[in-house]
Amino acid sequence: MTEREQTPLGATAASGPPPGGTVPAYSAEPVARRGPDSLGGLLLILAGIAAAVSLLLDWLADVDGTGWDLVREGFEDLGGIVDNGLWQPLAVVLGGGVLLLLGIMMWLPARSHRFLGLLGLVVSGLIVWAVVVPLADADWEIDAFGPGFWCAIAVAVLGVLGSLKALLTGKRYR
Numbered sequence: 001m002t003e004r005e006q007t008p009l010g011a012t013a014a015s016g017p018p019p020g021g022t023v024p025a026y027s028a029e030p031v032a033r034r035g036p037d038s039l040g041g042l043l044l045i046l047a048g049i050a051a052a053v054s055l056l057l058d059w060l061a062d063v064d065g066t067g068w069d070l071v072r073e074g075f076e077d078l079g080g081i082v083d084n085g086l087w088q089p090l091a092v093v094l095g096g097g098v099l100l101l102l103g104i105m106m107w108l109p110a111r112s113h114r115f116l117g118l119l120g121l122v123v124s125g126l127i128v129w130a131v132v133v134p135l136a137d138a139d140w141e142i143d144a145f146g147p148g149f150w151c152a153i154a155v156a157v158l159g160v161l162g163s164l165k166a167l168l169t170g171k172r173y174r
Helices: 038-054 067-076 078-084 087-106 114-137 147-168
Strands: none
Touching (some): 067 078
């Protein structure tokens, strides 16, 4: 018996959908493009550069000593850095180094840089804390601080902005 003889009267063999369906073998959704996060990476790289510059400048207006001196003293007295307040320069400089590395990694192609943005935001939060504590101790008198501390503030601001940019930017589609 042929296929034509098996079909009922008035129906054709091509009247129903084919058995495999009409769904294509490929996805109809847009494809996420792999690319760098240029702005977020640039902001984090600038934060790392500002941390490096803060090593060369005075942090306090009335004390003669650069950020490098404060970091060296902090490493020499690791047991008492919380008590003597030397954790702040260490947090800013080491956190700036981490932000620099994260910024370089954001220039590498990826579908999303949200995880790097989250890591950067955690590090930036620590840096913000390290900047706000001395400001609060000085009763928000900015005259007590030198240009190195202003660079530390720049590290905090640039780190938060770059991290938020990477965290809030989703996948890019073609």
